[in-house]
Amino acid sequence: MPTEFETFLQKYPTYEQTSKIDELRKTDYARLDAGEHVYFDYTGGGIYAESQIQKHQQLLRENVFGNPHSSNPTSIAATHLVEGTREYILKFFNADPNEYLAIFTPNASGALKLVGESYPFPNGRYLLTFDNHNSVNGIREFAHARGADVTYIPVMLPDMRVDASQLDLELSRPSKAGHNLFAFPAQSNFSSVKHPLEWIEKAHAHGWDVLVDAAAYVPTNKLDLSKVKPDFVPISFYKIFGYPTGLGALIARKSALAKLHRPWFAGGTITVASVQGDKYYLADGAAAFEDGTLDYLNIPALEIGLKHIESIGYDIISERVKTLTGWLLENLTAMKHSNGEPLVRLFGPNSTEGRGGAVTVNFYDKDGQAFDHRFIESEANKVNISLRTGCFCNPGAGEVALGISRVELDVCFTRPEHKDVMSIDEFRKCIDGKSSGAVRISVGTFTNFNDVQSLLAFARGLLS
Numbered sequence: 001m002p003t004e005f006e007t008f009l010q011k012y013p014t015y016e017q018t019s020k021i022d023e024l025r026k027t028d029y030a031r032l033d034a035g036e037h038v039y040f041d042y043t044g045g046g047i048y049a050e051s052q053i054q055k056h057q058q059l060l061r062e063n064v065f066g067n068p069h070s071s072n073p074t075s076i077a078a079t080h081l082v083e084g085t086r087e088y089i090l091k092f093f094n095a096d097p098n099e100y101l102a103i104f105t106p107n108a109s110g111a112l113k114l115v116g117e118s119y120p121f122p123n124g125r126y127l128l129t130f131d132n133h134n135s136v137n138g139i140r141e142f143a144h145a146r147g148a149d150v151t152y153i154p155v156m157l158p159d160m161r162v163d164a165s166q167l168d169l170e171l172s173r174p175s176k177a178g179h180n181l182f183a184f185p186a187q188s189n190f191s192s193v194k195h196p197l198e199w200i201e202k203a204h205a206h207g208w209d210v211l212v213d214a215a216a217y218v219p220t221n222k223l224d225l226s227k228v229k230p231d232f233v234p235i236s237f238y239k240i241f242g243y244p245t246g247l248g249a250l251i252a253r254k255s256a257l258a259k260l261h262r263p264w265f266a267g268g269t270i271t272v273a274s275v276q277g278d279k280y281y282l283a284d285g286a287a288a289f290e291d292g293t294l295d296y297l298n299i300p301a302l303e304i305g306l307k308h309i310e311s312i313g314y315d316i317i318s319e320r321v322k323t324l325t326g327w328l329l330e331n332l333t334a335m336k337h338s339n340g341e342p343l344v345r346l347f348g349p350n351s352t353e354g355r356g357g358a359v360t361v362n363f364y365d366k367d368g369q370a371f372d373h374r375f376i377e378s379e380a381n382k383v384n385i386s387l388r389t390g391c392f393c394n395p396g397a398g399e400v401a402l403g404i405s406r407v408e409l410d411v412c413f414t415r416p417e418h419k420d421v422m423s424i425d426e427f428r429k430c431i432d433g434k435s436s437g438a439v440r441i442s443v444g445t446f447t448n449f450n451d452v453q454s455l456l457a458f459a460r461g462l463l464s
Helices: 004-011 013-027 030-034 050-062 073-092 108-118 139-145 164-171 199-205 285-289 299-312 314-333 373-382 395-401 406-413 424-430 449-460
Strands: 100-105 125-129 149-153 180-185 209-213 232-236 248-253 270-274 279-282 344-346 358-363 388-390 438-442
Touching (some): 013 030, 013 299, 013 314, 050 299, 073 100, 100 285, 108 248, 139 149, 180 199, 199 209, 299 314, 314 449
Parallel strands (some): 125 149, 180 209
Antiparallel strands (some): 344 358, 358 438
């Protein structure tokens, strides 16, 4: 009788090609097993390697770096590292420096705000899919304020993919009187659906600028900007390699960046500003979008992290995530209570094709009643399993998955007591007690077979 691991290898023989990750886990990530952590929140944040910290600390210990906005020796040293990292980011994503710029931001949300506040929306259109992160949804407020038309493309159950015919129809109808921006996630942070990157050129052919939110995609997939050419790509580096937090980037095509008009200026973004003359001149390139002093001591850690990922290789990372996600999906969705009632309902694709490593579900008892997602998290906490619950800042996907209708939302939001303030508990009551969230189990680069088995054992404990 084969062991479960042997059965797994028979189904997923390519897992053995990812053994480099197991060796790294014993050294650079030994604290995971030493602390008996079962980490399934990779979509929320990556795990850093001990070697990343050591290399960064060595750099800081052996050098003196000053604020880059000067030409003294310590400033020049910091500038050299900052600009070297900027170049390395473009190299990592295979982006032609003659075509693209890398702008440092606090995170992907900061990158998205730069686009939203600066994009020329008047008389234009903002088109986006239902399953965008809230920081992409938030751009609609800038679009509304400037008179643009805002349109959402729904995702459809059970796989939560986009209706291609509706997308094609909307893309064929750009505004002729203004600029047009189309935004979608390369990978949904709710359902883990990977949307076709071919949409980029399809949209370009109709005159749209394209924003691709790559924050959930690039931790486990290679984004090659020599093959696909989105205009704006927001990323958060901690999601890729864990450290440092508080740094992201907007990778932007120079031609698209030229359309943006910043609503203000700040230290570091101008060449000249006058108080008496009431005039300012923005700097060229990335500097015009980087407010104040950059996080110049942490920026060099980005190059260290990117090189770490390159040393593993995206082929190995992707294969690791694909095989373990397949095993998790297969076993979790097969679990049934004694009366035959399924334990989970899956929100997203039930195979590894066209999806990432986040498996989003809700758990149900033998009577078909959903366990509160907060209860699931509290029970997982007891056995040191880190997963994430809620709607993951993705209300559009959540509303579709959980069956919350537009009518219910309109009734809820138009009540006088909900005009300005609403808590999550009030929202749950408002939608008649329906679940307002789900459970996301995110397989990532350093997940191993034992982690998945621990999660499956936890799930079996909910059967009756």
